[in-house]
Amino acid sequence: MEFDLLLKNIARHVQLDQTEIGFFTSLLEKKKMKKKEFLLKYGEICKTENFIVKGCLRVYAVDANGFEHIVMFGIEGWWVSDLLSLWTNSPTTYYIDALEDTELLQISKSNLDALYERVPKFERFFRIILQNAYSAQQLRINQNLSFTAEQRYLNFIEKYPSFAQRIPQKQISAYLGMTPVFLSMLRKKLSKK
């Protein structure tokens, strides 16, 4: 069923009864995206929190020289949005687009507010989700500062094996902060080891 993955995801952290599940799912909207379609563009305001049921999204920024820097990838089971834009109603500095045909369950900010009001367990759920996301980000900052390019790549494929398989090398290099050519040389070198 369409809500299965999401409800399983939530049940890992909080227990909902049938009424709560009914209310929650009534607030969700489905969205289908084609590969390369944008969910959010620089300057727009992020209006929804987005759960990926199927597919793959990337969040990226474009620097003054036109280079793309990937902030995160998300696949099935991940929440993706620009939290800053969503909660402060400010224009985003990111782009979010689909690397594959993608299906989302979306909840708007006003519906999220209503959800927190009526089912406070969701405060707990998102508090825990955010703790995990924050810790993962902190680790990434640390590794960006202290790891060599080779260590960053090896760590990425070990930590996110499913990402490494389905995401094009060009995107992975932009996530790791290296050029595609450099990543290609690195992979050749590693394959000879």
Next chain:
Amino acid sequence: MEFDLLLKNIARHVQLDQTEIGFFTSLLEKKKMKKKEFLLKYGEICKTENFIVKGCLRVYAVDANGFEHIVMFGIEGWWVSDLLSLWTNSPTTYYIDALEDTELLQISKSNLDALYERVPKFERFFRIILQNAYSAQQLRINQNLSFTAEQRYLNFIEKYPSFAQRIPQKQISAYLGMTPVFLSMLRKKLSKK
């Protein structure tokens, strides 16, 4: 009063009644740290969430070559801990020490659990705090990838003017991912502009 800053901080996001305030403050412990004293060392388990009443902490990692990489600074009004270690009961990969004489209010993990159980508003409070922290971190990842050294430094002193004034240059360079010598040259260059 000793709880003033913390309660003001909380009141920006949730409204507590006197009973809730009484219960919350009964769970806190005061800790005084001398400059250079450690709150947490690599391999230890983080047991508390820590609110800074006075002073300055830094969170850093040491890489294989012995270089320190600063993950974050915290001053009055900030929460500092290793969330991953705290919530998964796993050894931390960070060090946390005091850059100045520092006073903390600490809450242990079991007391935090009791607090969430009895005053669920704190789920909301920490959910919001984490949203803000996550967004700030995401911005830092993006800027580390896309900004020049000069842009990173200028952005840091603009965004955190109070940090730039009180934190030694050597620490700031380790936070920005450059050598102290490079930062010193950069500052000289900028002062001539």
